[in-house]
Amino acid sequence: MLMRVPSLVAIALVVAACGSTGGTAAGSPASLNGSMNIFAAASLTDSFNALGKSFHQAHPSVALFINFAGTPTLVTQIEQGAQADVFASADTANMDKLNADGFTAGSSQVFAHNKLEIVVAPGNPKGINGLADLAKPGVIYITEGSSVPAGKYALQALATAGVKVTPKSLETDVKSVVAKIELGEADAGIVYTTDVRAAGSNVQGVQVPDVVNVIATYPVVTVKGSKNLDIAHAFITYVVSADGQSTLASFGFQHA
Amino acid sequence: MSLEASVRLTLGSLHLDMEFVLQEDEVVALLGPNGAGKTTLLRAVAGLVPIDAGRIRLDDEVLEDTATNQYVPTEKRSIGVVFQDYLLFPHLSVLDNVAFGLRSRGMPRSEAAARAMQWLDRVGLTKYAKSKPSVLSGGERQRVALARALAPNPRLFLLDEPLAALDVTTRAEVRRDLKQHLASFRGLRLVVTHDPLEAVTLADRMIVMEEGRHVQTGTPAEVTAHPRSKYVADLVGVNLLRGEADHGFVRLPGGRAVAAADAVAGTVFALIHPRAVSVHRQRPEGSPRNVWPGRADGIELLGDRVRVHIAGDVPVVAEVTPAALAELDLAKGGEVWLSFKATDVVVYPA
Amino acid sequence: MRRERAPLAIGVLATVGAAFFIVPLVGLIVRTPWHDAVQSLTSADTLEALKLSLEASLSATALALVLGVPLAWIYARVEFPGRTVLRALTTLPMVLPPVVGGIALLLAFGRRGLLGSWLDSTFGITLPFTTAGVVMAETFVAMPFLVLTVEAGLRSMDRRYEEAARALGARRWTIFTRVTLPLIAPSLFAGAVLCWARALGEFGATITFAGNFPGVTQTMPLAVYLLLQTNPESSFVLSLVLLAVSLLVLIGLRNRWLGSA
Numbered sequence: 001m002l003m004r005v006p007s008l009v010a011i012a013l014v015v016a017a018c019g020s021t022g023g024t025a026a027g028s029p030a031s032l033n034g035s036m037n038i039f040a041a042a043s044l045t046d047s048f049n050a051l052g053k054s055f056h057q058a059h060p061s062v063a064l065f066i067n068f069a070g071t072p073t074l075v076t077q078i079e080q081g082a083q084a085d086v087f088a089s090a091d092t093a094n095m096d097k098l099n100a101d102g103f104t105a106g107s108s109q110v111f112a113h114n115k116l117e118i119v120v121a122p123g124n125p126k127g128i129n130g131l132a133d134l135a136k137p138g139v140i141y142i143t144e145g146s147s148v149p150a151g152k153y154a155l156q157a158l159a160t161a162g163v164k165v166t167p168k169s170l171e172t173d174v175k176s177v178v179a180k181i182e183l184g185e186a187d188a189g190i191v192y193t194t195d196v197r198a199a200g201s202n203v204q205g206v207q208v209p210d211v212v213n214v215i216a217t218y219p220v221v222t223v224k225g226s227k228n229l230d231i232a233h234a235f236i237t238y239v240v241s242a243d244g245q246s247t248l249a250s251f252g253f254q255h256a
Numbered sequence: 257m258s259l260e261a262s263v264r265l266t267l268g269s270l271h272l273d274m275e276f277v278l279q280e281d282e283v284v285a286l287l288g289p290n291g292a293g294k295t296t297l298l299r300a301v302a303g304l305v306p307i308d309a310g311r312i313r314l315d316d317e318v319l320e321d322t323a324t325n326q327y328v329p330t331e332k333r334s335i336g337v338v339f340q341d342y343l344l345f346p347h348l349s350v351l352d353n354v355a356f357g358l359r360s361r362g363m364p365r366s367e368a369a370a371r372a373m374q375w376l377d378r379v380g381l382t383k384y385a386k387s388k389p390s391v392l393s394g395g396e397r398q399r400v401a402l403a404r405a406l407a408p409n410p411r412l413f414l415l416d417e418p419l420a421a422l423d424v425t426t427r428a429e430v431r432r433d434l435k436q437h438l439a440s441f442r443g444l445r446l447v448v449t450h451d452p453l454e455a456v457t458l459a460d461r462m463i464v465m466e467e468g469r470h471v472q473t474g475t476p477a478e479v480t481a482h483p484r485s486k487y488v489a490d491l492v493g494v495n496l497l498r499g500e501a502d503h504g505f506v507r508l509p510g511g512r513a514v515a516a517a518d519a520v521a522g523t524v525f526a527l528i529h530p531r532a533v534s535v536h537r538q539r540p541e542g543s544p545r546n547v548w549p550g551r552a553d554g555i556e557l558l559g560d561r562v563r564v565h566i567a568g569d570v571p572v573v574a575e576v577t578p579a580a581l582a583e584l585d586l587a588k589g590g591e592v593w594l595s596f597k598a599t600d601v602v603v604y605p606a
Numbered sequence: 607m608r609r610e611r612a613p614l615a616i617g618v619l620a621t622v623g624a625a626f627f628i629v630p631l632v633g634l635i636v637r638t639p640w641h642d643a644v645q646s647l648t649s650a651d652t653l654e655a656l657k658l659s660l661e662a663s664l665s666a667t668a669l670a671l672v673l674g675v676p677l678a679w680i681y682a683r684v685e686f687p688g689r690t691v692l693r694a695l696t697t698l699p700m701v702l703p704p705v706v707g708g709i710a711l712l713l714a715f716g717r718r719g720l721l722g723s724w725l726d727s728t729f730g731i732t733l734p735f736t737t738a739g740v741v742m743a744e745t746f747v748a749m750p751f752l753v754l755t756v757e758a759g760l761r762s763m764d765r766r767y768e769e770a771a772r773a774l775g776a777r778r779w780t781i782f783t784r785v786t787l788p789l790i791a792p793s794l795f796a797g798a799v800l801c802w803a804r805a806l807g808e809f810g811a812t813i814t815f816a817g818n819f820p821g822v823t824q825t826m827p828l829a830v831y832l833l834l835q836t837n838p839e840s841s842f843v844l845s846l847v848l849l850a851v852s853l854l855v856l857i858g859l860r861n862r863w864l865g866s867a
């Protein structure tokens with residue numbers, strides 16, 4: 001049987017209302033203590049690690065655990081009963097699913113946007129200059145599975161650009177695609193600009209023109225049944241605050 | 257046809273140093289107690305055990321020579337071996353077992369099968385041709401092992417304790433059969449056994465081995481008449497003493513002198529049959545020159561005779577009738593006197 | 607003879623131990639939507655994954671037999687310096703996390719790998735993202751099972767039969783094929799089946815080294831994992847198929863894990 005815990009929606013809304021006027025991490029009640037589990041999309045790895053660190057510095061008595069994976073994987077985990085307090089998704093479709101299935105507490109907020117970028121080996125040895133080059137003979141192109149937001153967006157972008165190409169592999173998340181490019185196993189993949197940035201000098205990025213690109217919307221929500229709603233709300237407040245937003249921007253995300 | 261073997265090797269605690277010859281007109285038995293090294297020697301001749309030093313020559317072919325580093329591997333030697341547990345291949349039929357040696361040497365399947373069938377006929381087991389060895393009795397398995405070893409017509413036939421795996425009743429019958437097969441085999445034959453009855457029945461000549469070394473060789477009659485070690489003496493069932501001969505006496509290491517008619521000089525064996533030893537309650541009078549006390553500490557019933565083991569500085573076994581034993585009434589501590597005549601002592605050089 | 611009864615403490619602990627295994631399996635059986643099962647099982651993707659899994663695992667088992675039996679023979683029969691170390695290395699995949707195995711395979715046979723780069727530049731052969739890559743990954747993790755089982759069989763067989771064969775004039779190859787192999791047939795069979803079952807269930811090394819694409823590299827375990835994200839209940843059905851196969855294998859092998867006839 002699926003676990004249904006009595007909803008704390010009423011309290012959550014009150015707390016959310018109090019915290020949504022843009023306070024900073026340091027402005028939240030300093031007496032917060034306890035622990036919090038954040039389930040975040042893989043593309044948020046570096047940025048959320050940084051956000052988590054800052055949050056912990058402001059609230060030293062809060063123990064933070066972040067679980068990164070492909071968004072659909074996180075949804076499955078939550079629906080199968082994993083203990084999560086915050087869920088940060090890489091698209092609205094997965095967030096809607098979680099909501100429709102009754103696992104969210106309160107309504108979600110968009111906290112960031114992202115764009116797609118082609119990732120290649122440093123020096124771009126195969127000479128990939130655009131989406132059309134992915135179909136060149138001799139190019140090993142990989143992408144994420146279509147249930148992963150980035151994978152879905154990649155298909156959309158390719159369709160918009162009229163490019164037909166068959167990937168050699170459908171990875172489970174963006175980080176796996178980046179890893180295989182870094183290792184030299186594949187020549188090109190489609191990931192987010194933030195992923196290209198995060199990989200630094202190990203990879204090179206090729207821009208996807210805005211006209212065919214897809215804007216990824218990242219919503220965040222507190223999870224139903226969370227036992228640490230106050231901490232969860234404080235964290236979300238921080239993420240959408242000016243401080244949180246500038247941290248996200250430093251990793252290449254567009255503003256909420 | 258002949259086999260000349262001189263083998264020196266060390267295997268664990270066994271130090272083997274043996275030399276022997278086989279001729280084609282005789283069946284030779286290698287007899288010895290367990291641990292004597294007989295099976296090891298057989299395996300060395302078969303090429304299954306490495307030799308430290310020595311030479312093995314079969315007819316004009318040198319099978320092994322450590323001096324010149326020559327070694328013919330087992331599979332290339334013209335030998336047939338019957339192993340102690342027969343080692344019939346459990347997954348092959350009886351016919352395929354017998355045909356194995358032929359097929360291994362390249363004979364076509366049908367020809368090998370025909371020859372194998374002939375052999376099964378000779379040992380009377382054709383009806384089991386398609387059966388697996390596990391359904392056969394011990395005696396039947398022994399016959400299959402025989403057929404399997406002989407089918408390829410080897411020049412040298414080696415048998416390692418061929419009857420040991422059988423129960424006593426089967427053994428007698430199989431022994432008779434084996435004797436016939438050995439007789440009809442045209443080649444060199446060596447049987448390894450720890451059973452003296454087997455050796456005496458099957459062999460024309462016996463080689464006795466103890467602790468890796470040669471003890472004595474001879475026909476069964478020669479060996480049983482003049483044993484040269486306690487082991488053989490015990491097998492034959494006689495008393496064997498060893499000492500220095502001195503004009504009518506044999507001086508034993510412990511100091512006692514045994515009066516022996518034929519003792520002249522040199523190191524000798526003195527053999528006294530238990531039948532020649534008399535047992536008395538008191539010190540006996542009369543002609544026997546050898547009289548001394550002892551203690552009866554064991555009695556064996558052997559059919560219609562009784563063997564009495566008398567302990568003392570020179571342990572001796574005497575043989576008496578049950579009636580005589582009753583008369584002796586050995587209740588009180590078993591103190592007895594034994595006696596035997598000097599003329600009943602058989603003396604021969606050691 | 608009276609049947610022995612377990613002491614209470616042992617009985618309790620054993621029951622808990624058994625429950626540890628049984629409850630998850632029962633959970634899987636109970637939660638599977640049986641009415642949708644047929645549909646899930648016969649969808650194109652599933653059938654493709656099943657076909658690929660069977661082909662790859664059987665190929666891996668065949669490869670493991672060809673390479674593993676000689677290895678097992680050497681371990682059981684030949685003394686040479688470094689044997690212990692070599693044996694440990696070739697048994698390593700049994701205890702290594704499969705993903706680590708996949709990474710190791712990439713570093714050896716990937717496009718920039720030790721041997722892989724040579725294969726690529728000389729023959730134009732790349733192994734990642736191919737079905738051959740799947741077979742390699744499965745062989746890597748499953749072969750140790752075969753090697754160990756066959757080695758145990760070789761060690762426990764009565765070698766005197768080989769001596770008897772020698773005395774009958776058989777050369778080494780004849781002895782191996784007509785005497786040794788038949789005598790260790792039970793271990794050979796058990797080893798092959800264990801190997802096949804392990805290959806069938808392999809996930810971590812496959813997805814890391816060979817990648818994931820339907821019909822080429824998406825084996826059953828990968829299909830299950832991905833279905834879990836899109837259609838969890840279909841994944842239950844597939845999981846049950848894999849579970850049933852594994853159970854059949856284990857029941858079929860019963861007592862014949864090791865040893866000779």
